Amino acid sequence: MLLLAGIGYVWYLDRLVVHQFEGRRWTLPAQVYAAPLELYAGLELSPAELEHELQRLHYRRADDTSRPGTYRWNGSHLAVALRPARFADEVRPARVLEVSTGPKGLEGLRDAGGQEVPVLRLEPLLIGSIFPSHGEDRIVVSPEEVPALLPAALKAVEDRKFDTHHGVDPAGILRAMWVNARAGQIEQGASTLTQQLVRSYFLDSRQTVSRKLREAFMALALDAHFTKADLMNAYINEIFLGQDGDRAIHGFGLASQFYFGKPLAELDLSEVALLVAIVRGPSYYDPRRHPERARARRDLVLKVMAEQGVIKPAEAAAAAHRPLGVSSRPSGAYFPAYLDFVRRTLRRDYREADLTEAGLRIYTSLEPRAQEESERALDQELNRLDKLHRKTKESLEGAVVVTAPQSGDVIAIVGGREVGYDGFDRALDAHRSMGSLVKPFVYLAALESGRYTAATVVQDEPVDVKLENGKHWRPENFTHETHGPVPVVRALSESLNLATVGVGLDVGLPKVAQTLLRFGLPQPPVQVPAMLLGAVEVSPLEAAQLFNGIANGGFRNPLRAVRAVISADGKAVKAFPLEVTPVASPENVYQLDRMMVQVMEHGTGRPARALLPAGLTVAGKSGTSQDYRDSWFAGFSGAHLVVVWVGYDDNEPTGFTGSAGALPVWARIMANLGTRAWEAPMPEGLQEVPLEFASGLRGEPGCAEDLVAVAVPAGTQVPLKPGCH
Structure with a gap:
C-alpha cells in the first residue's frame, strides 16, 4: 500500500509540474515610462545636459560605438548608438545618430549615412511598475536577449552538470560539500539549477525533509518533460x-535594469558575473548595501568561470579590476509621487489584475528634467527656510506640480522633500486653505460682470460684514494698513485683502463660487465671505487644475499623467486624448493674465525677478493662508505652469508669506525649465492703456510714475492724470 501511495504521489507531482509549467504565465506588472526627450536642431540643450540625458538612460562612453547604448564625443559632435525602442506610436530599431552641438544648443542631427534627421526621440525612461500584492516584478526576456556568458556562468558556478544530469545531481551534492569544506567558503552550490527553479516557481521556503524530497521529484519531472533550453530560460x-x-526583483531581465539601468543584452563580463554572484544571496550580496562583500563574490565567480574554461584568465583578471558599476539609484524606482498619480488615474479604468499581471506599457507625460529640477529646488529652499524658522521637532514640507498648460500634461510632481519616499503624497492629498490664490478668480468674476476692468478704481478700506450667526467679520490687509482708492491691477498685484473683499461682495459669492467650479474646483465651496480670501481647501494638484485654465486662455483641460496604454503585444489599449472645455472668454482671461504679469513686475511676485532670466515674462499669484499656515505660489510662462505649496504637516504657522516661502522654490524651478516667455496676441475688442500703478489714472512717460500697461475693453474711458496729454 505504501508503495502504491508513493507511486501515486510521484505521478501526481509529475502531472502537476507538467500542467503548471506548460501553461506558465508570469504575472507581468505594468511598466511605466516617462515622456521621451525629443532631439532636434534648435533645442536649447548644452553638451553637458545632452550627455546627462544619455547617462540617465545608462548610455556609456566608449571608443567603439558599434554596440547600442554607447556614445563618443569628437569635439562638438556626438556619435551615439541608440538602442531599439518601443514608443506609444512606433517601434524603432537600433540606429546610429550624430548630433552637432553649439553654444546655443543642438545644431543638427544626421544618421549613419549622413542624411539630415529633423527630429528623433531618445527611448523613454522606465520610471516604475505597478506590481501585484505579492510584490513580484520582472521583465521577461527571450533567449535571443540573453548574453551567451550568462547561462555559461550559471552552469560553471551553480550547476556544472546541468547539460547532462536529469534534474538532480547526487554526485554534485557530494562534490560541492567537499569543495566548500576545503575552501572554507561556499564556492559551489549543492542544488541544481532545475531544483532552484522548482524551489522558486512551485514551493515555499520551508527547509524540511519532505519538501526537499518533493523538490527532487519535481526537478526530475521537469527535466524529463522539457528541454534544457526551456529550463534555462525559465x-x-x-x-x-x-x-x-515592497517590490521583489525577479529574473535577470529586471535585475539588469535594477542594478545597472540597461538591458540584459548590453551587460559586459564584469556585470554578468555580479548578477550571477547575487544569485547565492540577494540580500547578503546586495551590491548597494554590501559592496565589498558583493565584489569578493563577483571576483570568485570570475575565478570559477576562468577555471572552467568559460573565459580566459586574463579576461577574468581584467574584469576583477573593474568597479561594480551599480547605479546609485535603482532603475524603475523613480518619482513615487508621480507614480501615485498614474496609479490613481489608471485605476479608474482598469481592473487591478490588468495593471499587475497583463504586461501593459504605460506611457506618461513625466519629463525627468523638470522632475529633477523641481525636486532639487524644493529641497534647497526648504533647507534654507528651515534655518530661518525651524520648529524644534518638525521640518518644513512642500509639494510641487508642473504642467504644460496647452495640453494639460502633468510633467512633474513632488510630494514632499523626501522625494524617494513612497508615503504621504502632499501634492495629491494635502488639502490646505488656498489663501490669496483665490484672488485671480475673484477678479475674473468681476471682469465677467462687465462692471470692472484692470483700470477700475476700487476702495481699499475697512470692511465690516455681519454674518448669519450675528457675529461680525472684519478682515485686514497683510500690513494692517489701508490704501484708499486703488486700481484693480494694483489690488491684485499687491494682494490687498480689503479691496478684494469689497469687489467680491459686490460681484456676489455665488458668482465667485461658480467661477471656481468652472475652472475645476472638485466640490462647491462654502459660500461665506472668508471664501474671498481663500477659505477654500485645495490640494496642490487641484490648485494646478484651477490655474491651468487661466494659463491656457480660459480653456480647461483635465490634467493628465497618462498619454497611452499599450498591451504586451504592442496594441493600443487606450488613448487619453486632449479634452478642452471653454470656461471663460479669451478676452476676460487675457485681461486677467496681463494683471498677473504685473504681480511679477510690481507686486508680491517681484522678488522672483532676481532669480529669473532677464526678459522672461511670467505671470503669477502668491497665496498665504490665515496665520501663515500655508505658503503658496502659482505662476506660468508661455510653456509651463508651476504650483508650489510650503507648510507644516501639523498645520502650524510657518512664519512665511507666499512670497517668502513658496515663491523662491517656484522661481528656481521656472528659471531652470528652459521655458519661454508668456506672450499672447491681444484679442479683438480690447485695447492697451498705460496706467499709473498707484492711482489708476491714464498717463504717459514724463508725467506719470510707475506706468504699467493693462488691457481693457475697447472704448473704456480711463481718466487722464492731470498734466498728461
Whole structure:
C-alpha cells in the first residue's frame, strides 16, 4: 500500500509540474515610462545636459560605438548608438545618430549615412511598475536577449552538470560539500539549477525533509518533460535577485535594469558575473548595501568561470579590476509621487489584475528634467527656510506640480522633500486653505460682470460684514494698513485683502463660487465671505487644475499623467486624448493674465525677478493662508505652469508669506525649465492703456510714475492724470 501511495504521489507531482509549467504565465506588472526627450536642431540643450540625458538612460562612453547604448564625443559632435525602442506610436530599431552641438544648443542631427534627421526621440525612461500584492516584478526576456556568458556562468558556478544530469545531481551534492569544506567558503552550490527553479516557481521556503524530497521529484519531472533550453530560460526569468521596498526583483531581465539601468543584452563580463554572484544571496550580496562583500563574490565567480574554461584568465583578471558599476539609484524606482498619480488615474479604468499581471506599457507625460529640477529646488529652499524658522521637532514640507498648460500634461510632481519616499503624497492629498490664490478668480468674476476692468478704481478700506450667526467679520490687509482708492491691477498685484473683499461682495459669492467650479474646483465651496480670501481647501494638484485654465486662455483641460496604454503585444489599449472645455472668454482671461504679469513686475511676485532670466515674462499669484499656515505660489510662462505649496504637516504657522516661502522654490524651478516667455496676441475688442500703478489714472512717460500697461475693453474711458496729454 505504501508503495502504491508513493507511486501515486510521484505521478501526481509529475502531472502537476507538467500542467503548471506548460501553461506558465508570469504575472507581468505594468511598466511605466516617462515622456521621451525629443532631439532636434534648435533645442536649447548644452553638451553637458545632452550627455546627462544619455547617462540617465545608462548610455556609456566608449571608443567603439558599434554596440547600442554607447556614445563618443569628437569635439562638438556626438556619435551615439541608440538602442531599439518601443514608443506609444512606433517601434524603432537600433540606429546610429550624430548630433552637432553649439553654444546655443543642438545644431543638427544626421544618421549613419549622413542624411539630415529633423527630429528623433531618445527611448523613454522606465520610471516604475505597478506590481501585484505579492510584490513580484520582472521583465521577461527571450533567449535571443540573453548574453551567451550568462547561462555559461550559471552552469560553471551553480550547476556544472546541468547539460547532462536529469534534474538532480547526487554526485554534485557530494562534490560541492567537499569543495566548500576545503575552501572554507561556499564556492559551489549543492542544488541544481532545475531544483532552484522548482524551489522558486512551485514551493515555499520551508527547509524540511519532505519538501526537499518533493523538490527532487519535481526537478526530475521537469527535466524529463522539457528541454534544457526551456529550463534555462525559465530560470533566467524566474529567480529572485533583489528587493526594492515592497517590490521583489525577479529574473535577470529586471535585475539588469535594477542594478545597472540597461538591458540584459548590453551587460559586459564584469556585470554578468555580479548578477550571477547575487544569485547565492540577494540580500547578503546586495551590491548597494554590501559592496565589498558583493565584489569578493563577483571576483570568485570570475575565478570559477576562468577555471572552467568559460573565459580566459586574463579576461577574468581584467574584469576583477573593474568597479561594480551599480547605479546609485535603482532603475524603475523613480518619482513615487508621480507614480501615485498614474496609479490613481489608471485605476479608474482598469481592473487591478490588468495593471499587475497583463504586461501593459504605460506611457506618461513625466519629463525627468523638470522632475529633477523641481525636486532639487524644493529641497534647497526648504533647507534654507528651515534655518530661518525651524520648529524644534518638525521640518518644513512642500509639494510641487508642473504642467504644460496647452495640453494639460502633468510633467512633474513632488510630494514632499523626501522625494524617494513612497508615503504621504502632499501634492495629491494635502488639502490646505488656498489663501490669496483665490484672488485671480475673484477678479475674473468681476471682469465677467462687465462692471470692472484692470483700470477700475476700487476702495481699499475697512470692511465690516455681519454674518448669519450675528457675529461680525472684519478682515485686514497683510500690513494692517489701508490704501484708499486703488486700481484693480494694483489690488491684485499687491494682494490687498480689503479691496478684494469689497469687489467680491459686490460681484456676489455665488458668482465667485461658480467661477471656481468652472475652472475645476472638485466640490462647491462654502459660500461665506472668508471664501474671498481663500477659505477654500485645495490640494496642490487641484490648485494646478484651477490655474491651468487661466494659463491656457480660459480653456480647461483635465490634467493628465497618462498619454497611452499599450498591451504586451504592442496594441493600443487606450488613448487619453486632449479634452478642452471653454470656461471663460479669451478676452476676460487675457485681461486677467496681463494683471498677473504685473504681480511679477510690481507686486508680491517681484522678488522672483532676481532669480529669473532677464526678459522672461511670467505671470503669477502668491497665496498665504490665515496665520501663515500655508505658503503658496502659482505662476506660468508661455510653456509651463508651476504650483508650489510650503507648510507644516501639523498645520502650524510657518512664519512665511507666499512670497517668502513658496515663491523662491517656484522661481528656481521656472528659471531652470528652459521655458519661454508668456506672450499672447491681444484679442479683438480690447485695447492697451498705460496706467499709473498707484492711482489708476491714464498717463504717459514724463508725467506719470510707475506706468504699467493693462488691457481693457475697447472704448473704456480711463481718466487722464492731470498734466498728461
